[in-house]
Amino acid sequence: MSTDIIARLCDSGHVATTAQLRNFATAQDLKRARERGLIRRLARGIYACTHIETPLVLAAQSGGRLDCVSSLARHDVWSGLERPGLHLRMKPHQHSRRSIAGAFVHWSGTLQPGSLLEVAPVDAVLEAIRCLGPDDALACIESALHTRFLSDDQLDLVVAHAPARLHPMLSSIDRGAQSGYETFARLKLVRANLKVRTQGYVPGAGHVDIIVEECVGLEIDGERWHGPERFLHDRTKDRNAELQGLRMLRIGGFHVFNDWDTTLATIRRMVSDAQAQRRPQRRRGRS
Known part of the structure; x- marks a missing residue:
């Protein structure tokens, strides 16, 4: 019976109410599963798998649901540079079961149902773009679309x-x-009056994050996605792009947010050199 309870919880997003578990377990079954450390009781009538994340536990204990940038961060969607605090959604006029220190509470209705302890993606994104600055908000939406956290209809x-x-x-x-990181780099380049194209295809190299002025390829590497196992792949990609005549520059988030002046100067120099190198070739082609 305990395995049925655990399976039901996992199938329900790792959390369920007593009513949802009624067909699989009696009150005594739930009590035994708790005593054996197989499940957790988060609040009255709410049970969860033991591996449920802390933000969802706090949401249950408060009587609210995970919302805004907290929900985005849980799904690896851009939620701003700063580590997001706990954001919760409460229904209008709802009373909190327990006050969570430092939590940001949004008191409003929702557009879509969501789950027991988390608002729907459309509501999380909509609340987040109200909380974030314009550039972070754009990065949030583009990230949500890329990760498929947000569908076209939800957009x-x-x-x-x-x-x-x-x-x-x-x-x-x-x-x-x-x-x-790519969103911010693109915005900064556009504001510097440089022409950019995202995910441009280069034969032999594949898609390049940003192509600047059709002559410099920019790859922006996040530490999480570009560990040692990617080293050879990334260098081969850069080599093959250079073989096609596209100058390549690989940077990280630090260069976008903490050292942009030098990064921009480097890109401008590379663009200037690449364009100067191409001009004699064009003249020879016309002669």
Whole structure:
């Protein structure tokens, strides 16, 4: 019987109410499973797998649901540079079971049902872009689309319900961005009056994160996704792109956020050198 309870919990997103478990377990079954350390009782009438994440535990104990940047972070969606605090959604006029120190509480209704302890993606993203600055908000949406946390239909809902001040930002969504770092790099390059193209295809090298002025390829590596096992793959990609005449520069998040002036100067120099190298070739081609 304990295995049925655990399986049901896992199938329900690792958390379920007593009513949801009623067909699989009696009150005595739940008590025995708790005593054996197989499940957790988060709040009255709410049970969970023992491996449930802390933010969801706190949401259950407060009587709310995980929301905003806390929900995004849980699903590896861009949630801003700073480590997000705990964001919870409460229904209007709802009383909290327990106050969570330092938690940000959003008191509002939702557009879609969501789960027992977490709001739906459309509501999490909509709340997040209200909390974040414009650039972080754009990075959040592009990341949510790339990770498929947000569907096209849900994006339409976000756009329809977003504050008017965010409409200019929403009109510049680029589906080529694969990380928040790429979004910020693209925005900074555009503001520096450089022409950019995202996920440009280079024969033999594949897709390059950002191609600047059609002559410099920029790859932005996040530490999480570019460990030692990617070293050879990345260097081979750079070599093959150079073979096709595309100058390559590989940078990290630090260069985008903490050393941008030098990074931009480097990109400008590479663009200038690449364009100067191409000019004699064009003249020879016309002669």
